[in-house]
Amino acid sequence: VVGSSSEKAKEIMAKIYQPFTNTGVPIIFMDEKSSELTKYAANSFLAVKITFMNEIANYCEKVGADVDKVRLGMGSDDRIGHRFLFPGIGYGGSCFPKDVQALIKIAKDSHYTARILEAVEYVNHAQKFVLVQKIIKKFGDNLEGLTFAIWGLSFKPETDDMREASSLVIIKELVKR
Numbered sequence: 139v140v141g142s143s144s145e146k147a148k149e150i151m152a153k154i155y156q157p158f159t160n161t162g163v164p165i166i167f168m169d170e171k172s173s174e175l176t177k178y179a180a181n182s183f184l185a186v187k188i189t190f191m192n193e194i195a196n197y198c199e200k201v202g203a204d205v206d207k208v209r210l211g212m213g214s215d216d217r218i219g220h221r222f223l224f225p226g227i228g229y230g231g232s233c234f235p236k237d238v239q240a241l242i243k244i245a246k247d248s249h250y251t252a253r254i255l256e257a258v259e260y261v262n263h264a265q266k267f268v269l270v271q272k273i274i275k276k277f278g279d280n281l282e283g284l285t286f287a288i289w290g291l292s293f294k295p296e297t298d299d300m301r302e303a304s305s306l307v308i309i310k311e312l313v314k315r
Contacts, residue, residue, distance in 0.1 A: 139166050141173025178244075181237035182255055187222040188229045189258045192265045195225030228265035230293035230302035235262075266307040273312070281315040 140151045148167050155165050168176070191209065198205040205225055213220035229235070238255050245252040277284060293303040300306065 139168065139173050139176050141168055141170035143169060175241075178237045178241040181233050182241050182258070184222050185229055185234040185238050185262070186254065186258050188224075188226075188234075189261050189265070191223045191225045192228065193261060196265075196268065226265075227269055227304040227308065228262045230304050231299065232301045235302045266304045267311065269308055270311045274315070279315065281312060286312055 140148065140155075142148050142151065151167075152159070152165060155163075159165050191205075194208060195205040197203075198208060209220075209223045209225070212218050213223050238259055242252050242255050242259065245255075273281070273286070288305055288309060291303060291305045292299050293301060
């Protein structure tokens with residue numbers, strides 16, 4: 139996706155990206171406002187999928203359903219797909235939190251309330267405390283003297299990126315207690 143109102147800029151970008159377009163990856167030209175919104179909307183939609191799956195996982199735990207079976211069943215619907223349906227401790231990283239917040243803000247600036255995204259942000263924040271609540275339920279409110287090992291510190295597997303990582307919130311809460 140390339141946002142530009144300049145025909146010359148479009149020609150240059152088409153030339154730069156030709157190795158990718160030659161392999162079937164499309165290049166989509168649009169105005170700058172639409173391209174900015176496309177990035178925010180795509181990342182926000184993925185954040186919605188992650189947050190929705192976390193809600194389903196939390197409900198599955200309450201009623202004794204197997205979230206992995208639910209996830210597999212949902213993912214088999216090609217309208218939904220399997221990607222971004224893994225429950226966890228909330229999304230983080232450099233893009234999803236920033237882009238969800240940006241879309242909420244630019245909507246507000248235009249006198250529009252992005253209610254779904256506001257709910258996603260709220261639920262994602264709360265999800266980061268679900269594991270802490272499970273620990274408190276098992277060990278009690280005072281965790282003094284206990285030692286916990288935390289694996290999977292980065293915001294997603296196969297990366298060392300700690301930006302907005304949910305693990306940071308969990309560690310801070312555990313240390314506080």
